Amino acid sequence: MRLRLTLLAVSVAAGGLHHLLASQHPTAQGHFAGVLQSVVEVLAVAGLAVSLGLGVAGLVVAAADSGTTLIWLRRLLDGWMTAGSLFTLGWVLLLHRVDRGGGDVPGSLMAFTRVATDILVLGLLVALRFCRKPGERAAVTLAAVALAVLAVSDMLPILLPAPGAWSGISLAATCSMAGLFLVALAPWLPGGASIVAADRREMPVAGVVVAFVPVVVCALAMAAHALAGGHPDVVMLALAGSVLLGLSVRQGVAHADHLQLTREAAAREAQYRTLVDGSSDVITIVGLDGRVLYISPAVRAVFGYCPEELVGARLPLYSHPDDVALLMQAVETLRQEAESGTRGPGRRLSSRVRAADGQWRHVESTVSHHADGLIFNSRDVTERVMLQAQLEHLAFHDVLTGLPNRALFADRVRHALQKRAADATPPAVIFLDLDGFKAVNDSAGHAVGDGLLVQAARRLQASVRAADTVARLGGDEFAALLEGKAGACPSRAREVAERILSALVKPYRIGSTDAVVSASIGIAVATPGITPDELLHNADLVMYEAKAAGKGRIRMHGAQPHSINCEISSTAVTTCVCKDSALTTAHTGS
Template identity: 70%
Template structure:
């Protein structure tokens, strides 16, 4: 575990102390048992030798496993197993020397079996720090559970019990036992000091991290809401007051769905169901982005864009007020389909409305009628009085056109001084009613216009075209345009209908 730590020096030191506490406890326990065996047999080394054969067999089995494991790994992960196999081989040599040599030779004053044991143990200690040493068992990819940390100190308890029992039985306490027990007590005290210092460091880092995230949460304009799986609000960031006018504590415990527009509930619930299914299946997707309207403290519906993600307590909503963006988008859409000067529909929107009228035409209802209106005498007003007066005149014309048609009809400015109107009829309405509307428009447009300190007078030429079966939008608009030019050719200030041969389009007259 010490080899896997990439943290601070305190963490690394604590791991080393943990390792010595466990290893020292086992070593002390083994030494106590060895002293007890020596008291019975009278010879410590003979006792060790008696166990030599079993240890050699165990060494051979472990060595075989390590060699087999080495050839199953990738080349970059073989270093640790190679050193581990070498360590077991050295330990095996030491064990065999104890069996084969009644009086083993010495090296630098140290018996060869003991030298082999020390060398093998040093290699075992180095193996976890080498490439592949910890990844083989996944210590670098998992957290040590609490029970694992507690269970590691069981040898210390056994060691303390063994020392106490040995002392009560009157066994000798030699220098080795004293050094081992003293080193463990020192290591335990040092570990507690290191652990305390590490806890203080963690507490300070946690406080700094909490303050950092609190600053981010409190300073952002986005509203962060934590919602339980059943839709109950658990937490709301302070931005809720600036965005929606609610104090955060007012929303805690409330049902989130009560603040969502009824028309947007299905979209929101679909996203919530998706996250619930992911939680049940154990998967964690990227979250969902939902656009809906939320009721603020004043009762108004605010357009909100929310990103919904998983949270340990349920779901977290990161919501942003997009009122300005929606208003800007609506303004752009309006400008794309409406005339800037008059606010009427432009040519593109008018053609779309005509296409819609042709598609929804039903049997028994009169066909839709298109009127093309061109002002007579507008150029003279524009040239003599100026463009500002001309623009004001066009604005007045637009208002009079809208006042002359019904609420369901569409009026558009096609460009310059050309206007158009789409008249749609319900079942039972006669198309001759279109003539009444056309005459009303012509009468309204020929009245004088008061612009500033002067009056401007213009007239209008109107062309009409009714939709026949199978006609296209382009054809219908072209027919109305031809009829308008026919009205101009007839002397201006007149009304002309395209296809006058159609019986139900016959009228008492064709001019104003």
């Protein structure tokens, strides 16, 4: 666009040079002077024609630079209507001067033809101005004003015998200099460097009204000519008729373009409907008052509701009571942004929604602004949440027994020690290893061994409180975390260990196979300042001491090794004797 406006500036500058050369008479005498004057006039006229032709061509190309054929035709018609109305007005003024008997008619007519190109370019500039964005109209507007000033400077000598002067300079020359300056400035204003939005198709109200201005100008000019006693001639009628015809064709073009826009909008809407209706996501449009305005048909497949049943309902729709506060807080924030005119980022929400079958479904929603309020794009992620929970369970639980694994057990111990700092109740940890499991696993097979581990895990869980944690650490090693009074009173931890040992030594029935195993148990009670790793290590250490002492025994960390002596028989625990404040459990037989 800047290049085209620069060509226009060059063309107008060449026109000014033409006026300068044509107005100068060589001082030389004789035949040489006549030949020189003729050559100068020919060069000036040729330069004017070429340069102004380039200017017109550049703006015509600018009019057709982008957009559809209908847009290009509409711009050219707008340009011609503007130019035709100016031609009609100029012709009426010229005829008025002729009727008054002033001036040289052929000379005035020839001078009027010099203005024709300026008027044509001016019409195109006016047409281009209305198809650009408001911030990009400065260059085109200034170029149009510049051409209007130049046209006035060319028409003043034609219409007025003595146009007058300003500070010793003729009024025509003043207008000419001002117009040349404005033309040179136009390419460097906003809108001169690009043709952005020149394919604008929607018609503003001003564009519709301005289209009738040229017809009004022609009608007023002809009416003034008739009131002055003049008679319309062929040229005047042809010019005014061409403007009226241009308006008719322009309205037809605008109507055709409107129909094309309507078809394109209908096609886009159909495509949008196809995308929305075929999407597995539930799209919901909610007004600022919280009322549902639209919900996509996917709600039937995802939640089992009919869209018609939900339209008009208010938020929250079947949301879980625990998730309502978070949902409504996000909606209220977006509603306040919409009312204040700001458009912040959308919100991502995770909530639970009750489906038509009564089940709770996990839903992930993106809530953002919409012209009618808010738009929810919701997706059912129940399977993903369940899979994630399953993966998390597998990561922290034993696959065979379902008990917590070593990682989760260590985390529970860490939390128990943190709680101990608050309520001063130390936890106790029991480590145990099944004695004789390897013989059963090797002789009866891995299936029987796995069944024995499962039954041992169930007996271990039944021997402790529901609030305590039982874990399988790997192989045939198990552990139990005792909290509360069991840690505060070591004798109770011993009682739990005895209960576990009594449950584990009972025979196991796996299919058609009977198996008997025992257990070596170590107990460690948390002391002030102990770390989780140290507590687990202490329990593990005394468990191996019990195994090294003959298996089927219970050892407590910090007690004398000889003070706890447990002998296992195939029957049951027979006596419990306290010795030196340490519990000794004796079993007969072995």
